Amino acid sequence: MVEFGEAPASHSLVGLRVGACARIVSVxxxxxxISAEMLRRLVDLGFRAGETVRxxxxxxxxxxxxxxxxxxxxxALRRQEAACIGIIA
Amino acid sequence: MSAAIADAPQLIALVGNPNCGKTALFNLLTGSRQKxxxxxxxxxxxxxxIAVTPSGRRVRILDLPGLYSLEPATPDxxxxxxxxxxxxxxxxxxxxxxxxxxxxNLQLNLHLALALRRLNIPMLIALNMSDLAQRRGIRIDREAxxxxxxxxxxxxxxxxxxxxxxxxxxxxxxxxxxxxxxxPQAGGAIDNSRDHAEVMRILTAATAGTELADTLxxxxxxxVLHPVAGLALLAVILFLVFQAVFAWAQWPMDAIEAxxxxxxxxxxxxLPDNALRSLLLDGVLAGVGSVLVFLPQxxxxxxxxxxxxxxxxxxxxxxxxxxLMGSIGLSGRSFIPLLSSFACAIPGxxxxxxxxxPRARLTTIMIAPLMTCSARLPVYxxxxxxxxxxxxxxxxxxLQGLVLFALYxxxxxxxxxxxxxxxxxxxxxxxxxxxxELPSYHLPHLRSLVIGLWQRVQxxxxxxxxxxxxxxxxxxxxxxxxxxxDGATGPAIQYSIAGYIGSGLAVLFAPxxxxxxxxxxxxxxxxxxxxxxxxLGTVYSLAATGDEVSGALTxxxxxxxxxxxxxxxxxxxxxxxQCLSTLATVKRETNSWRYPLIMAGYLFALAYxxxxxxxxxxxxWTGGT
Numbered sequence: 218m219v220e221f222g223e224a225p226a227s228h229s230l231v232g233l234r235v236g237a238c239a240r241i242v243s244v245x246x247x248x249x250x251i252s253a254e255m256l257r258r259l260v261d262l263g264f265r266a267g268e269t270v271r272x273x274x275x276x277x278x279x280x281x282x283x284x285x286x287x288x289x290x291x292x293a294l295r296r297q298e299a300a301c302i303g304i305i306a
Numbered sequence: 307m308s309a310a311i312a313d314a315p316q317l318i319a320l321v322g323n324p325n326c327g328k329t330a331l332f333n334l335l336t337g338s339r340q341k342x343x344x345x346x347x348x349x350x351x352x353x354x355x356i357a358v359t360p361s362g363r364r365v366r367i368l369d370l371p372g373l374y375s376l377e378p379a380t381p382d383x384x385x386x387x388x389x390x391x392x393x394x395x396x397x398x399x400x401x402x403x404x405x406x407x408x409x410x411n412l413q414l415n416l417h418l419a420l421a422l423r424r425l426n427i428p429m430l431i432a433l434n435m436s437d438l439a440q441r442r443g444i445r446i447d448r449e450a451x452x453x454x455x456x457x458x459x460x461x462x463x464x465x466x467x468x469x470x471x472x473x474x475x476x477x478x479x480x481x482x483x484x485x486x487x488x489x490p491q492a493g494g495a496i497d498n499s500r501d502h503a504e505v506m507r508i509l510t511a512a513t514a515g516t517e518l519a520d521t522l523x524x525x526x527x528x529x530v531l532h533p534v535a536g537l538a539l540l541a542v543i544l545f546l547v548f549q550a551v552f553a554w555a556q557w558p559m560d561a562i563e564a565x566x567x568x569x570x571x572x573x574x575x576x577l578p579d580n581a582l583r584s585l586l587l588d589g590v591l592a593g594v595g596s597v598l599v600f601l602p603q604x605x606x607x608x609x610x611x612x613x614x615x616x617x618x619x620x621x622x623x624x625x626x627x628x629x630l631m632g633s634i635g636l637s638g639r640s641f642i643p644l645l646s647s648f649a650c651a652i653p654g655x656x657x658x659x660x661x662x663x664p665r666a667r668l669t670t671i672m673i674a675p676l677m678t679c680s681a682r683l684p685v686y687x688x689x690x691x692x693x694x695x696x697x698x699x700x701x702x703x704x705l706q707g708l709v710l711f712a713l714y715x716x717x718x719x720x721x722x723x724x725x726x727x728x729x730x731x732x733x734x735x736x737x738x739x740x741x742x743e744l745p746s747y748h749l750p751h752l753r754s755l756v757i758g759l760w761q762r763v764q765x766x767x768x769x770x771x772x773x774x775x776x777x778x779x780x781x782x783x784x785x786x787x788x789x790x791x792d793g794a795t796g797p798a799i800q801y802s803i804a805g806y807i808g809s810g811l812a813v814l815f816a817p818x819x820x821x822x823x824x825x826x827x828x829x830x831x832x833x834x835x836x837x838x839x840x841x842l843g844t845v846y847s848l849a850a851t852g853d854e855v856s857g858a859l860t861x862x863x864x865x866x867x868x869x870x871x872x873x874x875x876x877x878x879x880x881x882x883x884q885c886l887s888t889l890a891t892v893k894r895e896t897n898s899w900r901y902p903l904i905m906a907g908y909l910f911a912l913a914y915x916x917x918x919x920x921x922x923x924x925x926x927w928t929g930g931t
Contacts, residue, residue: 248737250737251737254377254379255379255739255741257377258374258375258379258739258741259741261374261375261377261417262374262414262741262743263413263414263417265499265502273524273527273531273744274527274528274531274532274536274625275533276533276625276626276628276629277533277534277536277537277626277629278629278630279629281628281629282625282628282629282740282742284527284531284625284744288411288413288414289410289411289412289413289414290411290413290414290743291527291743291744291745292741292742292743292744293621293624293625293628293740293741293742293743293744294740294741295628295632295739295740297737298739298740298741
């Protein structure tokens with residue numbers, strides 16, 4: 218399994234409330250659907266251990282997708298993508 | 307100096323992250339001197355233009371698709387990576403790169419700049435949106451940035467020509483640009499965390515100030531992305547676009563039709579009555595008219611799409627609708643093209659260019675004709691007026707209106723079912739990534755809007771127009787030859803090739819209740835759906851033209867068709883591929899005959915099945931045999 222990180226995560230980004238901030242501790246495949254390329258792309262977009270993320274908004278159905286601020290950019294992630302990002306509050 | 311100029315770059319690539327303002331910069335650099343085509347073998351748009359340097363030298367500028375990293379994740383990114391590596395067939399390797407960098411989003415953008423630097427192509431950085439960065443409290447030391455990166459940095463503001471002039475001047479004066487010392491890692495695996503450390507080092511050395519926590523974009527997003535307010539706003543926007551495409555386009559469409567009709571009248575008075583006149587009037591002029599009449603809708607629709615896209619709203623709409631569209635294997639981006647298809651499938655299919663995922667784009671193209679386009683209304687109106695009684699049901703609803711609404715719903719449900727089947731068939735349950743950037747909002751630039759609109763109009767008129775026109779002429783020939791024998795009593799079309807095809811089709815269509823008159827009218831109806839009404843008029847030997855036909859035709863078909871036949875024809879029109887213009891557009895947009903043929907095949911099968919079921923159920927219901 219491909220993994221970029223420093224410590225095992227206590228939660229994933231999926232559980233983060235709108236408006237809340239958290240520090241990324243790991244980026245790892247959350248399920249077999251997530252390919253190494255997809256993980257690589259998350260890292261390319263700036264989702265790295267040590268970075269701070271903030272949830273800007275959630276989609277109207279099932280809280281998906283999740284709009285996440287990382288650095289000065291904002292990305293919309295599907296639930297399975299957000300589940301790859303381990304955080305501590 | 308002279309040696310340097312003789313050596314000046316011939317082909318410069320504009321490269322940058324998506325949403326970095328690259329296209330606005332490209333429009334400023336090249337103005338109207340642009341050529342839009344596709345990259346060979348793919349449907350990714352290729353934009354090239356000519357820029358003129360201060361000394362009057364012309365250089366080719368290639369606007370490469372935006373990308374986040376040189377390890378491509380989408381077909382667009384693949385094109386950019388291939389061109390930069392000199393590995394794309396038919397494309398020369400650029401002599402220089404202008405790396406467009408969004409100053410408000412420097413951390414993300416610098417990662418790409420570092421990767422581009424490793425390509426060992428002379429490079430210059432355009433630090434774009436520097437004004438916006440300053441307003442947000444980010445101060446960037448341009449000279450420190452240039453020093454740390456080892457490449458020249460020019461500040462540009464996507465809408466102001468001053469930065470562009472500076473960009474071109476620097477390019478010319480500093481040519482040949484110093485090649486960057488190759489990275490010790492070049493050629494080996496690139497360690498992302500090393501790049502990251504380098505980006506952080508450069509940021510520390512060249513920037514100061516922290517971004518204000520709450521930008522204007524954030525405040526707008528609190529409404530736009532809100533689960534309730536955001537959806538309500540989206541509904542209002544979509545309603546306005548839909549209204550505009552229908553209402554605003556009406557008078558220019560009427561004017562174009564009237565103009566073409568007047569021209570036809572004038573010509574018919576001038577020319578002798580022979581085959582040439584018929585070709586000019588019924589083939590060429592009618593063909594040109596049927597193409598031109600869509601132009602107002604296309605311009606209005608693309609005005610809205612380009613505005614929404616440039617302002618940054620379109621990704622938000624995709625965000626709000628992603629889950630809904632995702633359930634049938636599409637993404638939020640498919641929504642606008644599908645909505646447009648209610649006016650006409652042609653602009654809808656052209657609008658699928660905003661969908662990045664090629665499979666989602668193809669699915670959207672495939673189901674676009676199932677959205678009930680405005681050209682089907684005359685046919686629906688004719689049959690409903692003849693067969694559905696004017697009565698009120700449940701106190702308030704008009705039965706005729708209800709049937710019309712049901713036909714629209716049938717199309718949407720059919721489209722969703724087809725998309726769902728395609729999703730199962732094409733990709734199984736494979737997870738589709740989203741990872742969609744929601745860029746800061748921008749006021750759209752008028753110049754970019756005008757250039758974008760003009761390019762759509764050109765594509766429509768030259769590429770689609772020529773195919774549609776030639777198909778219309780073929781249809782004319784099929785309906786006109788051979789001429790009826792002397793003393794023939796039936797309408798002329800009955801003796802033509804189209805007539806023979808029609809009577810052949812009658813055998814095929816008998817099980818779904820169509821008589822030979824209907825089958826025959828379907829043949830010229832292939833050119834454009836509403837032509838079927840005029841063709842029915844011809845078959846029933848009416849001398850009237852245009853709108854008068856349906857008025858006179860209503861009692862005639864009410865008397866000669868059975869109710870199951872009428873309902874069957876309605877079901878047919880919900881699904882059937884009667885419009886060659888749409889198929890021509892699909893051919894143009896997918897670069898192959900494969901998809902228009904698949905589309906025609908599946909729509910035909912679906913229409914036949916729907917009509918068959920409708921006819922049989924209606925027969926059983928009315929107690930027929």
